[in-house]
Amino acid sequence: MDTGNKIQIRPGGAADVPAMLAIFDSAVVWLNGRGITAQWGTEPFSARPKTVEMVEKVVAEGDPWIAEIDGRPVGTLTLTPHPGAYVAPADEPERYVRFLATDGRRHGHGVGAALLAHAAEETRRAGVSLLRVDCFAGSDGRLVEYYERQGFIRTEAFAVGDWPGQVLERRV
16 A cells, blocks of 8 residues: 655664664554454563563664654664574575564555565675565464565474464575
C-alpha cells in the first residue's frame, strides 16, 4: 500500500537506539492488538534491560538502517555478518537481517519491504551473495510467508525453548 510519502532509508547508529526501541515497542503493541503475543511477548522492548542491551550490542557490531517518512523513523533493521547465537552461521560469507521492525502505525505500507530490498542491495554491494533472516514461525506461519513474498526461501527450522523459528535465505 502506498503511504503517499516517500520512504527514505539512512544509515543508523548508537544514537538511533532509542528510536529503534520505540519502533519495536510500537510493533509489540500492533502484534498484541492482533492476538499475537508469542512472537515478541507483551512487554515493551524498552522496558526489558536485557533486550535493550542485546539491541545495543547488535547495533554496535552491525550496520543499522533506519527507514523514515517525512524525517520520522518508521522502520529499522540491522545487517550483521552472522546470525544470532541460536542459528549456525552459513558456510560462506553472509549478511544477516536482525531486528527488522516497522512502526505499528505504518504496518502494511511497504516499510519492511523497502528495508529488505535495501538489505539485498547492501549485501550485493559488499560482494556477498547470501542474505539470511530468521523469524517467528508461529501464528500459522504468516511471518514466514511474508519473507517468502519478499524473495526468501525456507531453509532450516529451529526453536529457542518453546519459541518456533524459521531461517530463510535469499541469493542476491
